[in-house]
Amino acid sequence: MPRKPNTELRRRQIIEGLLKTMAVHGYAGATIQAVAAASGLAPGLLHYHFHDKREMLVALVDQLVAYAQHRYEVRANSATTPRERLRAYIDARLAYGEDANPDAVAAWVMIGAEAVRDAEVREIYRRAAERELALLQRLLKACLVHEGKRVRRLNHVAAGLLAYVEGCFMLAANARDLVPRGFAAEMAAEWVDRYIAQEAASARVAARPTPSRRRSAP
Amino acid sequence: MPRKPNTELRRRQIIEGLLKTMAVHGYAGATIQAVAAASGLAPGLLHYHFHDKREMLVALVDQLVAYAQHRYEVRANSATTPRERLRAYIDARLAYGEDANPDAVAAWVMIGAEAVRDAEVREIYRRAAERELALLQRLLKACLVHEGKRVRRLNHVAAGLLAYVEGCFMLAANARDLVPRGFAAEMAAEWVDRYIAQEAASARVAARPTPSRRRSAP
Amino acid sequence: MPRKPNTELRRRQIIEGLLKTMAVHGYAGATIQAVAAASGLAPGLLHYHFHDKREMLVALVDQLVAYAQHRYEVRANSATTPRERLRAYIDARLAYGEDANPDAVAAWVMIGAEAVRDAEVREIYRRAAERELALLQRLLKACLVHEGKRVRRLNHVAAGLLAYVEGCFMLAANARDLVPRGFAAEMAAEWVDRYIAQEAASARVAARPTPSRRRSAP
Amino acid sequence: MPRKPNTELRRRQIIEGLLKTMAVHGYAGATIQAVAAASGLAPGLLHYHFHDKREMLVALVDQLVAYAQHRYEVRANSATTPRERLRAYIDARLAYGEDANPDAVAAWVMIGAEAVRDAEVREIYRRAAERELALLQRLLKACLVHEGKRVRRLNHVAAGLLAYVEGCFMLAANARDLVPRGFAAEMAAEWVDRYIAQEAASARVAARPTPSRRRSAP
DNA sequence: CATGAATGAGGATTCATTCAT
């Protein structure tokens, strides 16, 4: 009578325990004993389901990335315009809501630090960043096109937005009460709006190759 | 014949060694042995000049904060307009230049993660953040006033800029080649420009020096 | 298939190893390595069963106190008169016999020294001293009452006897061959005898079995 | 111009610092740094005046022994009868007075523990104990002879008194407030009195070789 | 003699990982 393997359940439990522990103690401080306690499992069991501690970290990073992806998709599904989809992205990353997870934010900061020293973690982090940048570029482009604006330097703007998002996580983890409550999504939306508003109309007839954006048109 | 104390020199050496080591291995990975090697000193000596490892970290954080302050001041000294001073801030934090220090950027990310778990580090981090926010508000306000714009929600904008800066550090440490080279300062400047450009003009003749944004205009 | 805990066994092994090691090298000299070797266990295991070295010391002190208590009780059980019970106490503390433990005596001297510097150890030492003093007072009082003697200054006499016992331990540890073999219990018994012999007779004929010395006679 | 060597002064300073430090922290806890601080000297200087730490300890033990000797001699000088001289000894060791030194008492307990593990310290301790025992025997014998009592088992009684004295030190160091203030000298004197009082008269005429001391004479 | 920095061996403690049950 083969028992139903509960490996998946256990792995989720363990990753959840690692998330909670890392959010408070960082990766180095998340000892197997502590993670086991947070998971409600025996320490020995963790190495049955994961080969070593780094494998748990990798699984956690994967899960957080997937979770972020999911947050966006849920919101994007109920968006109909490019503007709404971009807003969906911003909210998925920055808005406080029922599905907000402070532990995940703190853990993500820890992961960012761990990525600096661990090539494998860094690789996952970078792949996630790449996806974010690509998604942002698509979203921004759609907005600009939709509004008849010129499309240029998407990679700069996307990089700026991603940096902003990452920085908001850092501030949320360390200086939440120094910044206005809920400023993150609000300011992101506003900046995007102003950015799009000030982009020039798409050049068809137009003219001088690269009119400086600094000087107002005569 | 008493020896003349060289503690300050040694402390600087040690902090320098910690900076380099942390930039690569993080705080937990910056073992006393490794820091000693990076400093060119015997391991035991580190505990002669610092009580423990955390004291070294605290000293490093203090030094990085002071260094950032100094970077700004140097640039601000040669600025004459509010706009230039704000630009000086952005460049001090984000521009690549001769005094740019990739190790310091990576170490700062590590410190941000360490701040999550270490109350004393967090306190220093927060005090630094407070100073940055206050400085940003002053700089932004000066620009707006100088251009006859309405002054409002400075704390939101300052928080947004600080988040952006912190996020740029994270990307610089982990995803440098995924983002356009030198985008950080450039995009910051551009966003600030557009932000100021779109603010409405200050309420006319009236002209109390600092119209509170809290009270509705008469 | 869960393992059955063997912590108690291990803790006893470790304490035993600490006892042996301390008897020779003192507390500071009882390194974890040395205690582990004396216990036949791996060094790391000691910190699995005890949080730190002081916890081992505290457990050892507790155990020695309990052991002393047990030595007395065994002997007291076969005593029928107050005099015999007092003698049982003296023998339990000072007589050489099959259950005598030179290591315990030497370790107790080390513990006395450690108590001077360690508040927690001192507290246990003091609680043990309190119990000894109380016990001695009861034993002495019973003797005096039983012999129709006046009961007074029990606390002085008890303190004197306890001091004597502690001092015998010190001499046993450091100067065994300078003092007559087995003098300790013998002299204690003799002094107690002479003390009781010279106490004046209790006031009056009265003689309810245990006249309280606190309340004045009716 | 040869400077007056202040070696002796320095050595005394250092020993004094060791005494104070050991009284609180024990020998292992009396680090060179701590002793230097307590002496008001630079750490390096301690190894100029003493070859190593143990040499300081040995010097301290010697000094404490000499100090104890001196305390007795001062008091003995003003004694005229054997009884007074014995009392002088008891007071020199146990009485609270202007020259009482709680640090010395605590340090002596530490030394007793250190003697267990350090052969050289033990040797000094033992020599001191031998002198004490011999002195006590002389004092006791003089009393007995002076009062026309039989002289016997002096070594037992002397050992008992020395044990008592050592034990009083231990209690003074660890349980001062559990015992009546000033009980130590008082009880010692009383016990000696009763001991002498109950010794039989010197056998001239007398008689039965060893009359049991247990049964009262008919 | 005096200073205080420097050294490095040694010790307590932690912890990922293994493994017997």
Next chain:
DNA sequence: CATGAATGAATCCTCATTCAT
């Protein structure tokens, strides 16, 4: 699968001792 004891390498920290100045 599960448990929790066991291992030992790695790490922080201490400290006696040395030594350049």
